[in-house]
Amino acid sequence: MANSFGSLYVGASGLQSASHGLNTTANNLTNVNTEGYVRQQVVYEDRDYRKIGNASVSTQYAGLGVQVGTIVHTRDIFLDKAYRTESGRYSFYQASSEAVQEVYTHLQESDGVQFEKAIEDFEGAFEEFAKDPSDTVNQNLVLQKASLFLARAQAVQDGFEDYQTIINSKITEKLERINEIGKEIVDYNKRIQAIEAAHVEKAMDLRDKRDLLLDELAGLVRMSYSEDPSGVVKVEIEGVEFVDEINCHYVGIYANKRTGYVTPYWPQLSDLKHENEEDNYYYPIFDTTNVSAEKNSDIGEIKALIMARGTGWSNYLDYFDENGQYLTPEAYESGIANSIMMNSEAELDTLIHQLVTTINDLYSPITTTSEAIENAKTISYKIQDVNGNEITITEDADKFRILDEANCSVGTDGKLPPRELFVRNGTERYTAREITIYDENGVEIGNQLVYAYNEEDPTDTSKCYTLKSLKINEELVKQESYLPHRVFSDQSQIDQKLGTNLSLIWTKQPFNLNPSDTTPCGFSGFYVKWIGEIGNTGNVYKTTAKSLEGTKEEIEFSRQGVIGVSSDEELTTMIKYQSAYNAASRYINVVNEMIEHLVTSLGHV
Numbered sequence: 001m002a003n004s005f006g007s008l009y010v011g012a013s014g015l016q017s018a019s020h021g022l023n024t025t026a027n028n029l030t031n032v033n034t035e036g037y038v039r040q041q042v043v044y045e046d047r048d049y050r051k052i053g054n055a056s057v058s059t060q061y062a063g064l065g066v067q068v069g070t071i072v073h074t075r076d077i078f079l080d081k082a083y084r085t086e087s088g089r090y091s092f093y094q095a096s097s098e099a100v101q102e103v104y105t106h107l108q109e110s111d112g113v114q115f116e117k118a119i120e121d122f123e124g125a126f127e128e129f130a131k132d133p134s135d136t137v138n139q140n141l142v143l144q145k146a147s148l149f150l151a152r153a154q155a156v157q158d159g160f161e162d163y164q165t166i167i168n169s170k171i172t173e174k175l176e177r178i179n180e181i182g183k184e185i186v187d188y189n190k191r192i193q194a195i196e197a198a199h200v201e202k203a204m205d206l207r208d209k210r211d212l213l214l215d216e217l218a219g220l221v222r223m224s225y226s227e228d229p230s231g232v233v234k235v236e237i238e239g240v241e242f243v244d245e246i247n248c249h250y251v252g253i254y255a256n257k258r259t260g261y262v263t264p265y266w267p268q269l270s271d272l273k274h275e276n277e278e279d280n281y282y283y284p285i286f287d288t289t290n291v292s293a294e295k296n297s298d299i300g301e302i303k304a305l306i307m308a309r310g311t312g313w314s315n316y317l318d319y320f321d322e323n324g325q326y327l328t329p330e331a332y333e334s335g336i337a338n339s340i341m342m343n344s345e346a347e348l349d350t351l352i353h354q355l356v357t358t359i360n361d362l363y364s365p366i367t368t369t370s371e372a373i374e375n376a377k378t379i380s381y382k383i384q385d386v387n388g389n390e391i392t393i394t395e396d397a398d399k400f401r402i403l404d405e406a407n408c409s410v411g412t413d414g415k416l417p418p419r420e421l422f423v424r425n426g427t428e429r430y431t432a433r434e435i436t437i438y439d440e441n442g443v444e445i446g447n448q449l450v451y452a453y454n455e456e457d458p459t460d461t462s463k464c465y466t467l468k469s470l471k472i473n474e475e476l477v478k479q480e481s482y483l484p485h486r487v488f489s490d491q492s493q494i495d496q497k498l499g500t501n502l503s504l505i506w507t508k509q510p511f512n513l514n515p516s517d518t519t520p521c522g523f524s525g526f527y528v529k530w531i532g533e534i535g536n537t538g539n540v541y542k543t544t545a546k547s548l549e550g551t552k553e554e555i556e557f558s559r560q561g562v563i564g565v566s567s568d569e570e571l572t573t574m575i576k577y578q579s580a581y582n583a584a585s586r587y588i589n590v591v592n593e594m595i596e597h598l599v600t601s602l603g604h605v
Contacts, residue, residue: 007591013047013065014584021577028565029574036212038563040204041072073204079559080211084218086552089293091219091301093545096340099167099308100538103344106159107531116527118152121145123506123524130499133485140480146421147472153352157345157467164341165260167309172262174220174302175253178237181213182248185233188213189243192231203231221285222299238285240266254282259312264302289334310339315349315466317458318342319515324458332515344534347513349467351526354511356465360420362501363484364429366453367404369437370397373448377440381433381452397437403430403451409495411482417451418484419476425469426462427454 021042031037044066107115125145129138188210195203210233217223217235223242225235235243242249252267257277269283288307291297318336319327327335336342370376376397385391403417410418417430430451437445457463476483487493509520513529521529 008588008595009047010065011584011588011591013067014587015581017042017044017066018577018581018584022574022581025570025574025577028570029567032565032567032570036208036215037565038204038208038211039074039565041074043072073202073207074562075211076559076562079555079562080214083552083555083559084215084223085299086548086555087215087219088222088299088301090545090548090552092298092304093541093548095301095304096308097538097541097545099163099304099340100534100541102163103160103340103534104531104538106156106163107534115152115156116531118145118149119523119527122149126499126502126506130496130503132494133496133499134494136480139483139485142421142483143472143476143480147477150352150422150467150470150472153348154467157348160341160345160348161313164309164313167305167341168261171264171302171305171309172253174305175251175262175264178217178220178302179248179250181217182235182243182250185210185213185235185243186246186248189232190246196231207231220300220302222297222303238287240269240285251285252282256312261309261312264306288338291338307338308340310336310342312342313468314339314342314345315461315464315468316346316353317461317464317466318346319350320458327515329516337514337516340537343514347530350511350513351523351530352467352470353465355505355523356422356470358505358510359502360422360429360465362498362505363409364418364420365404365408366401367407368398369400369402369435369450372402372404372406372450373397373437373445375439375445376437378438378442379435380438381435400435401453401455403453405451405488408488409484409498410486410488410491411479411484412486413482414486414488414491416488418488419473419482421473421476421483422465422470423473424463424465425471426457426460429454 024040024042028039047065047067122145125138125141129142132138188206192203192206192210195201195206214223214225214233214235221237223235223237224239225233227233228245232245233243234241234245237251240249242251249266249268252265252270254263254265255261256263263282264285265282266285271281274280286300286303286306287297288303291303291307297303314336319332321327321331336346369379378394379397379400380392380394382390382392405416408416408418410416420429423429431454432449433452434447434449435452436447439445454463456465462469485495485498487495505522506524507522509522509525512518512520513526513533
């Protein structure tokens with residue numbers, strides 16, 4: 001020790017150091033339940049040393065005690081990054097699982113009646129109809145069950161669309177929250193930089209709040225971040241800069257005018273100079289067509305919500321490309337299959353379309369002109385264009401479809417064309433036309449009045465047999481006996497064959513669930529297969545989410561072992577600092593008494 005007064009510096013440093021330790025520990029205890037708070041620890045270092053004498057061997061030094069070197073903000077960057085990655089991946093699969101569960105709920109519990117029961121009842125009505133097609137009770141039963149079936153299907157469809165709207169609202173809220181997080185991170189960056197610029201003090205509380213925001217952001221999107229030496233955190237979302245040194249590049253939200261569905265985009269990378277919005281280019285934030293664990297792209301709740309919601313409302317037409325060709329499995333898997341809601345809507349509408357057209361084709365059969373009229377090769381007929389001018393249309397006889405009068409049935413009124421059970425809002429089933437018929441040499445055979453079938457128009461869904469455009473034939477509701485059941489060529493005979501064919505369609509296997517389905521199913525097996533597919537998908541998402549939740553919790557447990565505050569541990573540490581403080585106090589008292597004794601003794605000399 002250099003001198004007696006130097007001993008006082010040693011004691012004072014002990015008091016100061018212990019006092020800092022007590023204050024830091026007290027702060028930890030105060031924030032033991034504060035969300036995002038990170039435990040702080042005091043690290044000590046030696047104070048100045050002084051050299052004693054100029055000896056060349058065994059040089060002596062005298063120290064002046066200890067001082068606080070730094071207060072450590074105890075975080076593990078590797079655990080932080082691992083936690084945020086797993087949190088984002090868990091959020092992705094959890095949101096997907098919830099969407100599948102919503103579909104399952106609508107099918108099983110909507111209005112307290114299972115959709116499966118509506119299908120079974122409809123099938124049962126046709127079994128009764130097959131026993132005696134002329135019985136008005138059986139005819140009325142078909143109409144009742146058809147109406148209930150259509151209402152139940154439309155209720156399920158409405159439920160799907162309502163949930164899409166709910167998802168859309170969630171997406172909007174979370175995108176707005178992302179922008180708020182970005183704004184707050186920029187603010188914290190600036191404040192932290194200002195406080196730490198002099199390299200004297202660490203902005204501990206601000207860093208805790210900023211890290212909490214990064215945790216939240218990691219659950220919403222796939223993001224990466226880095227901190228520069230000045231304390232500024234830079235953030236990227238889906239590989240594009242979101243927060244830089246001084247700015248936040250806010251997420252843009254574009255709402256489709258038709259559906260209201262929002263799409264997030266990067267304004268700084270978009271082309272928004274055109275007056276017509278349709279000509280603008282919105283650079284998308286998320287790529288939902290290529291999501292997989294292998295590519296580390298299955299991260300973020302918002303991406304999962306966008307995928308589950310899809311881009312709009314769907315129907316059976318979405319299983320066909322722009323050329324009217326059924327989608328290949330590859331095109332399906334990279335497209336509509338990615339949206340649980342749109343795919344479910346399309347599968348439901350596929351059932352409706354197939355069932356409705358099959359039933360209508362039996363009640364009111366269709367054939368081609370070439371099959372109905374011998375030697376017919378081409379036909380022509382006249383219509384008026386939009387300006388009222390008469391024009392002639394020529395078509396191949398094997399493509400021009402008409403009512404099959406030779407094999408059709410009629411109701412008690414005996415009129416043609418026979419009435420279909422399900423009608424489209426946008427068009428009638430047939431239009432009476434006077435056609436001119438030509439043989440293969442172009443020689444006119446003659447003229448004939450036919451009932452031309454009005455084909456479905458993919459560009460106008462009101463002319464398609466799709467859920468949104470269907471209703472029960474009102475003429476049949478008013479008079480059930482108009483439901484076809486008598487042989488047209490001999491109306492004294494009941495068409496038993498018609499009843500039999502209607503009861504057999506349920507067990508046939510005429511269609512596939514979706515473009516990737518390789519085993520066709522009938523109408524009776526559709527529901528079981530459909531609900532099984534949904535259940536399997538939901539189970540995959542649920543199992544994955546549960547596994548990821550366990551991984552996330554394990555990482556969080558390890559992380560809390562580093563950053564978390566343990567009241568027992570902190571109380572033990574406080575006792576240690578209290579003892580150190582008391583020891584330093586006693587040390588100073590002893591030195592004080594020694595100096596006082598020396599001074600007093602010198603006064604007597």
